[in-house]
Amino acid sequence: MPRMVAERTDVLPALGECFREHGFEGASLALIGAATGLGKGSLYHFFPGGKAEMAAAVLAEIDGWFEREVFAPLKDSEPPDAGIAAMFEATETYFRSGRRVCLVGCFALGDVRDRFAEAVRSYFQRWIDALRLALQRAGASPDEALRRAVDVVGGIQGAIVLSRALDDPGVFSGMLARMRRDLTEMKPSS
Amino acid sequence: MPRMVAERTDVLPALGECFREHGFEGASLALIGAATGLGKGSLYHFFPGGKAEMAAAVLAEIDGWFEREVFAPLKDSEPPDAGIAAMFEATETYFRSGRRVCLVGCFALGDVRDRFAEAVRSYFQRWIDALRLALQRAGASPDEALRRAVDVVGGIQGAIVLSRALDDPGVFSGMLARMRRDLTEMKPSS
């Protein structure tokens, strides 16, 4: 039996997938152990705070990924349309055309929302802000940029719900493509 | 101690609220008992199939409510805009400006989706179909009506997620108002 030495960051992806599939309450330590390949000993060694700390660590990792791959490009890319395009592509890939659930969105719907309220709020607020800034840089007025940013960030969450409900990834991709088109057609029309 | 005789349909609202707040796995029999005021004896008398049957009954009640209050008006109201207006008003009220979660949408995100797949699929499919027909009757082309119906039904789900995440009912109401305006402005523009 080879000894498999792990690090905290190594297990975060499997941990996240487990929470995504089963939710916070549904992800029992047995399921988490099976998903990560780690026993309770290791789990509580890495996360002394138990499930709550595991979930917080996963949220932080997701947050960092989006900050790096989505929010920052939205704020910095020149021209701004490049950042917007990158956002839609990253989103399509990350959520696997709606087959993969948004853990932050799931937490927002459940009663765990209160426990991770700040992380959940910050994630969506910063996404909206980043997109809003990109749209303003692309020529939209401040309040039009805000409205469109809210609609798109919300629309992505709805696309996940709907495509999973209908069991049709095409619904997700279709909705995203339409939102993307609406955003890029913004300049000529407005 | 007065004897309180209940009926199966009487407990469905409280049952639904309990599932909404805690999810399927999170709603323990203890919580369900507290929410309904019923002991296990009564609960298993009304729902011999246990939690699964309770959830199925709640889904059926929700389905019936939407069929009656939303889908049917969408299909029958004359002019069609009246049905669409009724849909937005019923939705705003039912979801309490995003403070109340959509149980069907929640189930779609979790691993319970497979267990109630047909109920979940049918609910959203019929909502989309009803709205699509109303839009066609209002003059939209078949494929434009379908696209808009998908975007609106999905958008409502996203509005719930986002407004709960940001803890701001105004986000829900704002998104719905914008979708409604887009739909009613459809005729003059298109």
Added chain:
DNA sequence: GCCCATGTGTACCAATCGGTACATAGTTTT
């Protein structure tokens, strides 16, 4: 009065829950 349907509360069940304690094994450090 009695009987039987329908509800209801309670005791109980095995299984699982999240979490703790601790001995041990492997790896670094000294």
Added chain:
DNA sequence: AAAACTATGTACCGATTGGTACACATGGGC
């Protein structure tokens, strides 16, 4: 090589889980 630290497996804990069994209480029909 000894010591110290990190990682891991296992045994165990009380509490809670969904579910069952059953006694009993209430009601209407006769």
